[in-house]
Amino acid sequence: MIGVISYLVFFTTIAAILAIAVLGLNLQWGNTGLFNGGVAAFFGAGAYATILLGGTPQGEHIGGFEIFYPLALAGGALCAGLLAWMVGLLTLKLRHDYLAIATFGVAVAFESFVRNTSVMTGGALGLRGFERPLEALIENPFLYNILFLLVVVLVLASVYVFLQKLLHAPFGRLLRAIREDETAAQSLGKNPSEVRLTAFIVGSVIMGLAGGLYATFYAFISPQDVVPTLTFQIWAMLIVGGAGNNLGALVGTFLIWAVWTGSGWCLSKYAPVEAQIYTGTLQYILIGAIIVSMLLWRPQGIFPEKLVISQSGD
Amino acid sequence: MGDIALSTDRLTVNFGTFCAVNNVSLQLKRHSITGLIGPNGAGKTTFFNALTGMLKPSSGWVMLDGIETTGKRPDQLYASGLARTFQIPRPFSRMSVLENVMLAPLAQRGEHLWGATFSSRKVFDQEQKIRQKALEILDFVTLSALVDHEAGRLSGGQTKLLELARVLMGAPSIILLDEPAAGVNPTLTNVLLERIEALNAQGTTFLIIEHDMDFIMSHCNPVIALSAGEMIFEGTPEEAQANTILLDAYLGAQASD
Ligand SMILES: Nc1ncnc2c1ncn2[C@@H]1O[C@H](COP(=O)(O)OP(=O)(O)O)[C@@H](O)[C@H]1O
Ligand SMILES: [Mg+2]
Numbered sequence: 333m334i335g336v337i338s339y340l341v342f343f344t345t346i347a348a349i350l351a352i353a354v355l356g357l358n359l360q361w362g363n364t365g366l367f368n369g370g371v372a373a374f375f376g377a378g379a380y381a382t383i384l385l386g387g388t389p390q391g392e393h394i395g396g397f398e399i400f401y402p403l404a405l406a407g408g409a410l411c412a413g414l415l416a417w418m419v420g421l422l423t424l425k426l427r428h429d430y431l432a433i434a435t436f437g438v439a440v441a442f443e444s445f446v447r448n449t450s451v452m453t454g455g456a457l458g459l460r461g462f463e464r465p466l467e468a469l470i471e472n473p474f475l476y477n478i479l480f481l482l483v484v485v486l487v488l489a490s491v492y493v494f495l496q497k498l499l500h501a502p503f504g505r506l507l508r509a510i511r512e513d514e515t516a517a518q519s520l521g522k523n524p525s526e527v528r529l530t531a532f533i534v535g536s537v538i539m540g541l542a543g544g545l546y547a548t549f550y551a552f553i554s555p556q557d558v559v560p561t562l563t564f565q566i567w568a569m570l571i572v573g574g575a576g577n578n579l580g581a582l583v584g585t586f587l588i589w590a591v592w593t594g595s596g597w598c599l600s601k602y603a604p605v606e607a608q609i610y611t612g613t614l615q616y617i618l619i620g621a622i623i624v625s626m627l628l629w630r631p632q633g634i635f636p637e638k639l640v641i642s643q644s645g646d
Numbered sequence: 647m648g649d650i651a652l653s654t655d656r657l658t659v660n661f662g663t664f665c666a667v668n669n670v671s672l673q674l675k676r677h678s679i680t681g682l683i684g685p686n687g688a689g690k691t692t693f694f695n696a697l698t699g700m701l702k703p704s705s706g707w708v709m710l711d712g713i714e715t716t717g718k719r720p721d722q723l724y725a726s727g728l729a730r731t732f733q734i735p736r737p738f739s740r741m742s743v744l745e746n747v748m749l750a751p752l753a754q755r756g757e758h759l760w761g762a763t764f765s766s767r768k769v770f771d772q773e774q775k776i777r778q779k780a781l782e783i784l785d786f787v788t789l790s791a792l793v794d795h796e797a798g799r800l801s802g803g804q805t806k807l808l809e810l811a812r813v814l815m816g817a818p819s820i821i822l823l824d825e826p827a828a829g830v831n832p833t834l835t836n837v838l839l840e841r842i843e844a845l846n847a848q849g850t851t852f853l854i855i856e857h858d859m860d861f862i863m864s865h866c867n868p869v870i871a872l873s874a875g876e877m878i879f880e881g882t883p884e885e886a887q888a889n890t891i892l893l894d895a896y897l898g899a900q901a902s903d
Pocket of ligand 1 (some may be wrong): 661684685686687688689690691692693759
């Protein structure tokens with residue numbers, strides 16, 4: 333029994349962390365129409381920076397500044413924002429497919445960077461030995477994981493409330509207008525490049541926050557965690573849940589994460605041993621098939637975006 | 647403020663070797679409703695694009711209220727009181743009609759990240775005022791029954807009215823309308839004309855591209871004509887009707903359409 337609960341806690345923690353990243357992508361794609369094909373880079377920037385800022389010094393490596401954990405986490409998110417600012421200045425003039433390709437390239441470059449900058453990122457081995465906050469005080473690992481889950485859920489709830497507030501404010505209206513027709517918005521006095529950059533940075537900061545929590549949870553981060561697979565999963569979650577709808581983003585995350593882990597478990601339990609080496613591949617095919625069917629039969633997602641109407645909000 | 651709201655001096659727009667607007671010098675009189683006519687492909691829309699900063703002119707100047715504005719961005723020109731609608735309407739499709747209109751006012755506190763996050767009393771009050779005004783303007787253009795409809799689902803004519811409503815939110819001093827009556831049924835066209843006259847009486851200057859000759863002849867004065875990028879006529883509607891060059895250019899091109 334405790335095994336099942338313990339697994340559920342684990343499952344929910346990871347799903348909640350991914351949900352934060354999906355909310356960040358929803359701000360960019362769902363609300364502003366920015367196709368970020370490099371989610372993994374911003375998630376990864378947050379993850380690495382959090383560990384580097386908050387970790388303990390490790391031999392020859394740069395990093396391990398032992399900064400107070402909440403500040404390290406915030407610093408990690410800000411690093412993701414900094415990366416987004418630089419990438420944004422260079423690429424946000426690009427439209428849809430071009431922006432997608434450019435940001436995808438950024439993610440590939442990021443992965444290659446962390447794989448090769450061993451002196452800072454530990455190279456292919458990654459960064460280990462992160463001391464999780466308060467872990468020394470709470471001896472029972474089960475209890476610790478529950479506390480960690482609570483913190484993650486609290487962060488998720490805050491991000492959710494924050495984004496809902498933005499979307500119901502004139503700021504959200506502005507994002508939607510840029511998404512719908514940039515030229516028309518500019519003819520009404522709005523500055524599209526400024527708005528796009530803001531949304532791109534805020535969304536990436538949120539992804540970086542998710543990355544920081546993820547690295548903290550595992551007390552470990554490696555290039556394997558920031559491969560394009562992650563970007564693909566995050567996108568699947570948003571598309572299935574409903575781009576433009578934050579509730580949809582949450583539901584989509586838990587659903588896809590359940591399908592992903594569930595299918596992995598089934599394959600390892602029931603598939604013949606020879607087939608098990610293809611588990612990852614089969615999971616991709618499954619998720620890919622779900623995305624395709626979704627785009628064919630319900631492109632707006634499970635929870636489509638809701639029209640903001642005059643009665644709402646007051 | 648002078649008598650001239652907007653003027654161009656030898657304004658030229660080239661697309662490669664093709665000259666779409668050729669040395670056009672125009673003076674738009676303040677408080678006038680000026681009609682801009684000319685056959686399809688004459689360069690009227692391109693001229694609007696150059697006036698509103700959507701295209702950089704190849705040469706020549708644009709002056710707004712006596713200040714040179716050549717090369718300014720559309721959003722900057724809108725802030726200076728110059729607004730336009732589009733020949734092919736550009737509604738924000740997946741937004742409500744009301745939201746489309748509420749977007750338009752400048753300097754909304756809640757449009758900034760800070761203001762939206764810590765929305766104070768001031769942000770809320772401003773939003774209430776904007777909502778009130780948007781509802782009034784939608785009423786003015788006879789769309790009040792549709793405030794909560796998705797803008798992408800309106801008819802062509804209703805979309806034209808929506809574009810007008812959007813533009814009116816900013817209370818611009820000059821409004822450029824690109825074929826406002828095209829594809830609009832006669833009832834809505836009359837509503838549109840009535841609204842234009844009413845706003846003009848309150849001091850708004852209009853420059854209107856239109857093919858509907860009744861519209862031009864009974865509501866616009868002066869009338870300007872472009873043909874193949876060049877300004878070939880400027881005068882009263884009566885003079886326009888009597889002008890043989892104009893009739894040739896217009897009817898010739900229309901016959902060959
Ligand atoms: N972006 C563009 N690139 C190349 N040619 C263009 C462009 N926009 C318009 N044109 C050409 O310029 C000419 C004038 O077009 P336009 O201004 O739309 O005419 P009008 O509005 O008077 O019908 C047309 O021949 C059109 O094909
Ligand atoms: Mg035209």
